Amino acid sequence: MKEKKDLLKNKIARNPGMDVRQFQTQIETWKRLLNSRMEENVLLKIQISDILRDNYDQNSLEEIEEFQTRFIREDELINTLRRGVNDLDNLLYGKLFESVKMEKSFDTKMQNLRKDIANSTVRFRILKSTFNDFKHKQI
Numbered sequence: 001m002k003e004k005k006d007l008l009k010n011k012i013a014r015n016p017g018m019d020v021r022q023f024q025t026q027i028e029t030w031k032r033l034l035n036s037r038m039e040e041n042v043l044l045k046i047q048i049s050d051i052l053r054d055n056y057d058q059n060s061l062e063e064i065e066e067f068q069t070r071f072i073r074e075d076e077l078i079n080t081l082r083r084g085v086n087d088l089d090n091l092l093y094g095k096l097f098e099s100v101k102m103e104k105s106f107d108t109k110m111q112n113l114r115k116d117i118a119n120s121t122v123r124f125r126i127l128k129s130t131f132n133d134f135k136h137k138q139i
Contacts, residue, residue, distance in 0.1 A: 023092055023110065030085045030117055037124060038078050044131060045071050056138060067131055074127065077120055084113050 048068050056064070091106055 020092065023088075023106075026110070026114075027085055027089050027092065030081075030113070031089075033117065033121070034078055034082050034085065037121075038075070040124075040128070041071055041074050041078065044128065047131075047135065051135070051138060060134075060138065063134060067134065070127055074124060081113070081117060081120060084109070084116070088113060 045068070048064060048071070051064060088106070088109055091102070091109070
């Protein structure tokens with residue numbers, strides 16, 4: 001663990017701008033991804049409305065409600081992830097790398113957010129696929 005810390009300190013000390021730019025790029029990529037996901041989720045909720053407006057199978061109402069609930073939860077997750085990304089962004093621009101403790105904290109937050117976003121991306125893809133299968137059964 002100490003070796004990793006020393007390596008990170010040396011890497012930042014040798015070329016601090018490079019790592020900061022990489023972090024900035026990652027953060028901006030996450031912002032775009034989450035904005036895109038929010039837009040997709042809005043479209044999925046609109047499709048739920050369309051299904052309800054059209055002549056849908058009354059036996060599917062529970063399933064429709066479940067999708068609606070899952071889309072609402074997705075909004076909440078996206079907002080939570082956005083807050084995490086914004087927190088990292090603020091740390092990055094707040095002269096983060098002035099202390100080793102802050103470096104470690106930032107690195108840990110980056111890793112956790114990277115994992116959370118990757119997991120949420122997989123879950124969202126599954127949700128969209130399941131919903132698309134459901135829609136095709138309704139037609």
